[in-house]
Every structure is written in structure tokens, then in C-alpha cells.
Amino acid sequence: MQLRDTPEEARFRHRLRDWLASTVPARDNEPLVPQTTDIDTARRWAHALYEAGYAGLTWPREHGGQGLTLGYQAIYLEETARAGAGEHVNVIGLGMVGPTLIAVGTPDQQHAYLPRILTGETLMCQGFSEPGAGSDLAAMATRATPDGDEFVLDGQKVWSSYATVADECLLLARSAPDSSRHRGLTCFLLDLRTPGVTVRPQRQLTGEPGFGEIILDQVRVPATRVLGGAGNGWSVAMTTLAHERGTFGFTLTARLERQLRLLAATIRDAGLDRDPVVRDRLATLHVEAQGLRWTSIRALGDGHSPGPESTVLKLRWSEANQRLTGLALDVLRDAADHPAAERWRSHWEREQLRSRANSIEGGSSEILRDIVAERILALPRSR
Ligand SMILES: Cc1cc2nc3c(=O)[nH]c(=O)nc-3n(C[C@H](O)[C@H](O)[C@H](O)COP(=O)(O)OP(=O)(O)OC[C@H]3O[C@@H](n4cnc5c(N)ncnc54)[C@H](O)[C@@H]3O)c2cc1C
Known part of the structure; x- marks a missing residue:
């Protein structure tokens, strides 16, 4: 198991970090703006990523991709989250439909869809x-x-x-x-x-x-x-869902690490960075985020297909993110005397509402626990 970047991966990470620094406005420790409504900006960002060679990193070269392993996609996800860059609006095309087309599509379908998915023209x-x-x-x-x-x-x-x-x-x-x-x-x-x-x-x-x-x-x-x-259809759908799991863990842990940085900034603005209970809850979340990150690396396995750890990751991430947004709102409730903390309120209120869906989307927590029990721990079926 490779825990650190290889020299090639390290070069890729630095090149990407430099590109992001010159492309994405510096938003470190700033509340994130939800990007769901501004589709023109989202399409422009998708096109910029394509032009710079960061779309379809793991797609084979003969289909217009970069032919890289999941480790590179993981680096891409970590660095874009760190830079506060918007997520790719064609995440389903690039991460799920494209790989399924490559696996089972006809040459005509591949020719018609794959280039347009890469550029973001077909969402x-x-x-x-x-x-x-x-x-x-x-x-x-x-x-x-x-x-x-x-x-x-x-x-x-x-x-x-x-x-x-x-x-x-x-x-x-x-x-x-x-x-x-x-x-x-x-x-x-x-x-x-x-x-x-x-x-x-x-x-x-x-x-x-x-x-x-x-x-x-x-x-x-x-x-x-x-x-x-x-x-x-069932087998095609399972191929699609298997690809969804690809670097899912890294998407989640990269988001969690960014949320933690924003939470630490909120705690400082609220004047609660010396509060032992707040520090303890923040440290516990940090430890959990690190554990999830290392588990994501372990889940990469051979670099091409994820292991069963991705189910555990999704389950633990959704719980951690819900606890994280809960801590943020507790902090804001206790920070009535600190006007600086107020700039965070709408961010964290939105994030807590959004986090409720985390334990439903991509498989509900109850279903994931069943999968862990039956397919990882080999326990008898519960139904
Ligand atoms: C933000 C978001 C984005 C989504 N995006 C997509 C998308 O792009 N495409 C798409 O097709 N779908 C999408 N979904 C749908 C998502 O896949 C479903 O919501 C999810 O599979 C749960 O199905 P359901 O809502 O019908 O709930 P149900 O399946 O009716 O479940 C209701 C409750 O019962 C529990 N439950 C169900 N069966 C069992 C069981 N056997 N044992 C124990 N408990 C059980 C569930 O855990 C849940 O708590 C999205 C959902 C959300 C919230």
C-alpha cells in the first residue's frame, strides 16, 4: 500500500496546485457560495478543467482521457477542495456514465458521447x-x-x-x-x-x-x-454504481477537510478557540477526518478499482459531516457577543440542512450497514 505520493504524483500535485492558484480566486477560510444555480459559470469551469487536461484523468487515452490511476484522481479531488474550487458540474458524466460507455457502449455511442462529456458540452x-x-x-x-x-x-x-x-x-x-x-x-x-x-x-x-x-x-x-x-439493464446499472464508488471516499474526505478548516476559522471568529469542550470536539472530528483519509488511500487497492472500504467511508463520512455542522451551529449559538462570527451563520445553516441528505444520497445509512454486515463481515442476511 502506497501512503505517500510517488515522485510523479508529487509533480502532478504541484502542477495542479499552481494552476489552481492562478485560476481560482483565493477563498481560503471564506464561506463557500453554493454553485447550483449559476450554470454558465459551472459550464465555464468545466471547460477550463478540460482545456487544462484535468477532465477524464482516469479515462483511457484512446477515449480522450489521461490514462492515469485513481491515485491521481484522488489528488485532483484533494487539491480542488483545498483551493475552494467548484465541483465539476458533469460529475455524473465523467465519473459514472463515461466509464460505463467505455465499458459497454457501442463505438458509435462512444464517439457521440465521450468527447462531449469530457468538454462539458453534454451534461x-x-x-x-x-x-x-x-x-x-x-x-x-x-x-x-x-x-x-x-x-x-x-x-x-x-x-x-x-x-x-x-x-x-x-x-x-x-x-x-x-x-x-x-x-x-x-x-x-x-x-x-x-x-x-x-x-x-x-x-x-x-x-x-x-x-x-x-x-x-x-x-x-x-x-x-x-x-x-x-x-x-441491471448489470449496466451495477457497472455505473461501481464507478460511482471509484474515488468517492476522496471526494468526501476532501470536502470534510475543507469544512474542518472553515469550522476552525468560525471557532476563532467566535472567540471560542480556547474553550476546552469546543477544542475537544474539533480535535475528535480532525482525527476522524484523518482516519477516513487513510482509509480512502487503503480503499484505492490496485489503483484501478476501489475496495469494500468505500461503503464504510460513505457511512462514517455522513455521520462526521452531520456532527461537524452541528458543532458549527452550537458555536454560533454561543457566540452572540462576537459579531465576526455572524458572517458564518448562513453558510453553516445551509450546510447543516444539506448534511441531512448525506445519510440518504448514494445509499442510505441503514442500507450501507446491511452491506457492511453481509458483504464485509459475512454475517447472515437480516431479511
Ligand atoms: C441529495 C440526493 C441526491 C440524489 N441523487 C440521485 C440521482 O442523481 N439519481 C437517482 O437515481 N437517485 C438519486 N437520489 C435518490 C437516492 O438514491 C434515494 O433517495 C435513496 O436510494 C433512498 O431511497 P428512497 O428515498 O426511496 O427511500 P426508501 O428506500 O423508501 O427508504 C426510506 C427509509 O427506509 C430505510 N430502508 C429502506 N429499506 C431498508 C431495509 N431493507 N433495511 C433497513 N432500512 C431500510 C432507508 O434507509 C430509509 O431510511 C438522490 C437522493 C438525495 C437525497
Whole structure:
């Protein structure tokens, strides 16, 4: 297991750090501005990353990527979080849909999608969840009825991140009418401008339109837009979710480390940096963040596919982030005499509301505990 940067990785880190210093306005120890509403800025940032060679780091070179290991992607995530840079708006395209296209797409699909995903011209979202199928994804009911060279989609997807700004959706539907559970599903690359598609924003607890529902009413999709073969939808979806786990741990720990720095600044502004209880709670969170970071490195395994630790990471990170935002609000409550602390209030109120979703998105904590019990600890199934 490699715990430190190799000489090549260290060079990559320094080059990236220099580039970020000249590209991202210095925002250290400043509250972050949510970037969900300014799509033009987000697209410009995506394009700047592409031009500088930081999009598709782990994609193979023959598909326009840099052919690097997950370790480099981890460095990218750490350094961009440290610099306070916005997240890539095409995170689903780059991290999930692109790698799935590379694994199971036809040459025509790869040619049509991959370059545009890299540049950020085609923004992707993922339409798996439905009102009756979240944790239990195999319960999905959206229909894809074969009709000649086309499929006709009817149904409803919910909680689809970026759906309100995306161009296309990787959508899972039931194509065999009498099938149940994991069988008879098909994955589609759906153009969200197709007649019959309606995207409605769904507001998160923060009030921001971070995701949306996708209503499908007699939507005709050519069979050329099937990804991975009709009837293979479950296996394609699992490929996509496996890629989501790739450097997920680093995304999370890098965010947590930045939050900790902002929290330390808040504590100083609140005049509570000598309070032993606050110091103890901050130190405990710091230790946890470091533990998660080292676990992320361990999870990188062979540098190409993550190990089972990513489930533990997601579980512990969501709990740590919720405790962190709780500490921030406790500090602000006790800091009524320190006007300097007030500049943090809207940041931490938003962050605490947003952190409630951490234990639901990407697999709820209950489901993750089941996975840890059954697949890592080999305990008997609970159901
Ligand atoms: C911010 C955010 C972004 C999201 N982005 C996307 C996206 O881009 N694309 C997408 O397809 N989906 C997305 N989702 C949906 C997400 O995947 C689901 O919310 C999640 O899988 C849970 O499903 P559910 O909401 O239907 O809750 P349910 O599955 O109905 O669960 C309700 C509660 O019951 C518990 N529960 C369910 N089954 C069990 C069980 N067997 N044992 C113990 N407890 C159980 C759950 O833990 C939870 O507490 C997003 C969600 C959020 C919050």
C-alpha cells in the first residue's frame, strides 16, 4: 500500500496546485457560495478543467482521457477542495456514465458521447430512483415498451441530481412486461429534450433546486440509444454504481477537510478557540477526518478499482459531516457577543440542512450497514 505520493504524483500535485492558484480566486477560510444555480459559470469551469487536461484523468487515452490511476484522481479531488474550487458540474458524466460507455457502449455511442462529456458540452444525470424504488431499486416500474426500432418510455423518475440542467439522462426502465426484480431491465441514453419528457425541479431542504423529477409520457427512444444491450439493464446499472464508488471516499474526505478548516476559522471568529469542550470536539472530528483519509488511500487497492472500504467511508463520512455542522451551529449559538462570527451563520445553516441528505444520497445509512454486515463481515442476511 502506497501512503505517500510517488515522485510523479508529487509533480502532478504541484502542477495542479499552481494552476489552481492562478485560476481560482483565493477563498481560503471564506464561506463557500453554493454553485447550483449559476450554470454558465459551472459550464465555464468545466471547460477550463478540460482545456487544462484535468477532465477524464482516469479515462483511457484512446477515449480522450489521461490514462492515469485513481491515485491521481484522488489528488485532483484533494487539491480542488483545498483551493475552494467548484465541483465539476458533469460529475455524473465523467465519473459514472463515461466509464460505463467505455465499458459497454457501442463505438458509435462512444464517439457521440465521450468527447462531449469530457468538454462539458453534454451534461449527464442519472435516472434510477422512482417514487416506489429507492433503496430497493429492483422494484422499479417505469416501462420501456419495444415498438419496432424504438422503445416507448412511460413512468416517473425522482431525485435525479443535475436533472434540471442536464442534456441527457442515463435511465433505467423495465423493458420486459412480465419481468420482475433484476430481470428484464434496460438502460437508455435519453435526450431530455425528446417530446414527452418533462423535468420538474425538486427543492432540497436548503431550498435549492439540486435535483429534479423526470416524467416520461409516451417518450419514443430509438433502439440505438440502448446502452449495454436490451435486458442487461441491471448489470449496466451495477457497472455505473461501481464507478460511482471509484474515488468517492476522496471526494468526501476532501470536502470534510475543507469544512474542518472553515469550522476552525468560525471557532476563532467566535472567540471560542480556547474553550476546552469546543477544542475537544474539533480535535475528535480532525482525527476522524484523518482516519477516513487513510482509509480512502487503503480503499484505492490496485489503483484501478476501489475496495469494500468505500461503503464504510460513505457511512462514517455522513455521520462526521452531520456532527461537524452541528458543532458549527452550537458555536454560533454561543457566540452572540462576537459579531465576526455572524458572517458564518448562513453558510453553516445551509450546510447543516444539506448534511441531512448525506445519510440518504448514494445509499442510505441503514442500507450501507446491511452491506457492511453481509458483504464485509459475512454475517447472515437480516431479511
Ligand atoms: C441529495 C440526493 C441526491 C440524489 N441523487 C440521485 C440521482 O442523481 N439519481 C437517482 O437515481 N437517485 C438519486 N437520489 C435518490 C437516492 O438514491 C434515494 O433517495 C435513496 O436510494 C433512498 O431511497 P428512497 O428515498 O426511496 O427511500 P426508501 O428506500 O423508501 O427508504 C426510506 C427509509 O427506509 C430505510 N430502508 C429502506 N429499506 C431498508 C431495509 N431493507 N433495511 C433497513 N432500512 C431500510 C432507508 O434507509 C430509509 O431510511 C438522490 C437522493 C438525495 C437525497
